[in-house]
Amino acid sequence: xxxxxxxxxxxxxxxxxxxxxxxxxxxxxxxxxxxxxxxxxxxxxxxxxxxxxxxxxxxxxxxxxxxxxxxxxxxxxxxxxxxxxxxxxxxxxxxxxxxxxxxxxxxxxxxxxxxxxxxxxxxxxxxxxxxxxxxxxxxxxxxxxxxxxxxxxxxxxxxxxxxxxxxxxxxx
Numbered sequence: 001x002x003x004x005x006x007x008x009x010x011x012x013x014x015x016x017x018x019x020x021x022x023x024x025x026x027x028x029x030x031x032x033x034x035x036x037x038x039x040x041x042x043x044x045x046x047x048x049x050x051x052x053x054x055x056x057x058x059x060x061x062x063x064x065x066x067x068x069x070x071x072x073x074x075x076x077x078x079x080x081x082x083x084x085x086x087x088x089x090x091x092x093x094x095x096x097x098x099x100x101x102x103x104x105x106x107x108x109x110x111x112x113x114x115x116x117x118x119x120x121x122x123x124x125x126x127x128x129x130x131x132x133x134x135x136x137x138x139x140x141x142x143x144x145x146x147x148x149x150x151x152x153x154x155x156x157x158x159x160x161x162x163x164x165x166x167x168x169x170x171x172x
Contacts (some may be wrong), residue, residue, distance in 0.1 A: 002070065002163045003105065007093060010111040010119070018096040018109075018125045020044035022085055022118035044120035046142060047081040053146025060084070060139045062092075062132035068165040071095060073155045074103055074126040080144025084130060085118030087138040093131035093166050099124030103154045110164055126154060131164075134171040 008014055012021045020043065027040040048055045074097055086092060094111045097103045103126050113119070120142075121127050130139065144150060156162075 002161050005071070005095065005108065005110040005162050005164045007110045007112050007164070007166060007169070010094065010113045010117050015096075015111060015119065017098060018127075019081065019122040020120040022083065022120055023116055025116070044083055045081070046083070046120075047123050048144045049079045049123060050144055050146040050148050050150070052148060053079070053144045053150075055080070056143060056145040058141040058143070060130065060141045062130040062137045062139065063135055064132050064170055067167045067170070068163050069131075071108065071128060071156065071162040071164055073153055074108070074128055075151055075153050076124050076126045077121070077143065077150050078124050078152065079146060079148060079150040081120050081122055081142075082144075083118060083120035083140075083142040085140040085142070086113065086115055087140060089115040090134045090137055090171060091115040091169065092133055092137060093164070093169065094119050095128035095131065095164060096121070097126035099126070105156070105160055105162055108162055112166075112169060131166070133166065133169050
């Protein structure tokens with residue numbers, strides 16, 4: 001029998017062992033551009049641990065997956081961080097597990113962003129692919145581009161898969 005994941009609100013404290021929550025609320029800020037702009041400073045650190053790579057900004061458009069969703073696989077990027085920042089203030093779901101060589105299903109957690117929060121996975125943190133809650137949900141993606149191997153996948157046996165039901169969070 002598969003365990004159902006509980007979806008928690010995304011907070012800095014709850015997410016701190018997996019990475020950074022990128023948000024204005026509660027962030028250090030100051031005025032720049034002669035007072036015309038408020039800069040929310042250093043909300044997440046970009047890690048790029050590759051001599052042959054570089055940090056890059058990309059765009060992503062995601063679609064909701066069917067729910068309930070069996071969690072069959074998690075991936076990690078050992079050489080760099082990976083950030084997803086929603087462009088349209090729509091919530092999305094994040095599924096993560098601590099960095100390490102193996103994934104223990106008991107340590108997998110699910111969070112829901114309020115739509116004004118992005119996430120930055122630290123290097124090696126296991127995570128599910130983007131889980132949009134609305135059609136055509138757009139994200140800014142910041143990660144490492146490198147020819148070096150930088151994506152490991154962990155596939156779960158069917159009896160060890162967890163289930164995520166986010167039907168109550170979907171938006172049309």
